[in-house]
Amino acid sequence: MGETATHCENCGSSAAHGYQTVWPAPYPAPATTTEQRLCPACVRQSRRQLITISRRPEADPQTSASGSPSWGDRQELIARLDQFFAEAGLFEICARCHQQGTGCCPPTCRVMGSHGCDPTNRYGKTVFCAAFICSALLNAISEVDPECGRILRWVKEQLGPAEFHLYEMITRVPAAHREPERPGRLPTAYPLPPLAGHAAPVREGLRPLIDEILAVRRLW
Numbered sequence: 001m002g003e004t005a006t007h008c009e010n011c012g013s014s015a016a017h018g019y020q021t022v023w024p025a026p027y028p029a030p031a032t033t034t035e036q037r038l039c040p041a042c043v044r045q046s047r048r049q050l051i052t053i054s055r056r057p058e059a060d061p062q063t064s065a066s067g068s069p070s071w072g073d074r075q076e077l078i079a080r081l082d083q084f085f086a087e088a089g090l091f092e093i094c095a096r097c098h099q100q101g102t103g104c105c106p107p108t109c110r111v112m113g114s115h116g117c118d119p120t121n122r123y124g125k126t127v128f129c130a131a132f133i134c135s136a137l138l139n140a141i142s143e144v145d146p147e148c149g150r151i152l153r154w155v156k157e158q159l160g161p162a163e164f165h166l167y168e169m170i171t172r173v174p175a176a177h178r179e180p181e182r183p184g185r186l187p188t189a190y191p192l193p194p195l196a197g198h199a200a201p202v203r204e205g206l207r208p209l210i211d212e213i214l215a216v217r218r219l220w
Helices: 041-048 074-086 090-099 126-133 134-143 144-172 200-220
Strands: 017-023 032-038
Touching: 017 144, 032 134, 041 074, 074 090, 074 126, 074 200, 090 134, 090 200, 126 144, 134 144, 134 200
Parallel strands: none
Antiparallel strands: 017 032
16 A cells, blocks of 8 residues: 555545554464555544454464463563574574674664663564564574474564564664555454474574574675
């Protein structure tokens, strides 16, 4: 949706903008994206109405391998991904990638500290950056654990985009270069990826591939 049309689809008011809302679905289903062109008053009303609507099921029959519920709020999702990245050794590889000057994180990001990403920063991490993993590392993970690779690819493509607009603001992307659609309402809950049992095999499998991954990053 571009910025050519200017009228609100609800009230017809001018000075409307495009708003995009992403509703995630459990793995491996794709997310649903809705787009609307609304004026500021109508988008505020829409957000107030959606406060009472939860995408989190009353009783979700799907559970992860550990038996915990498969849905959580955004902080639970970010914590789950951070825990997996740490246990699988991915943060260690990312740190080495930053040390050689090829890290993905933009230096303008408000969450970046003197030693890399600082999730304790008052801005916190977004779902987009918590879900992001570069293709070099993702391809290596898929080589050693194909199912884990499929899960992480789904996380990156289906869960991450829900907060891409927040990522643009936290990383200080100039307004003129941001996506034209603005964020609608953030999801009330996220499906937690079934990553239990994958961390140890991924860490062991990636060990002999680290230098190759870093070499690929240097070539890029």
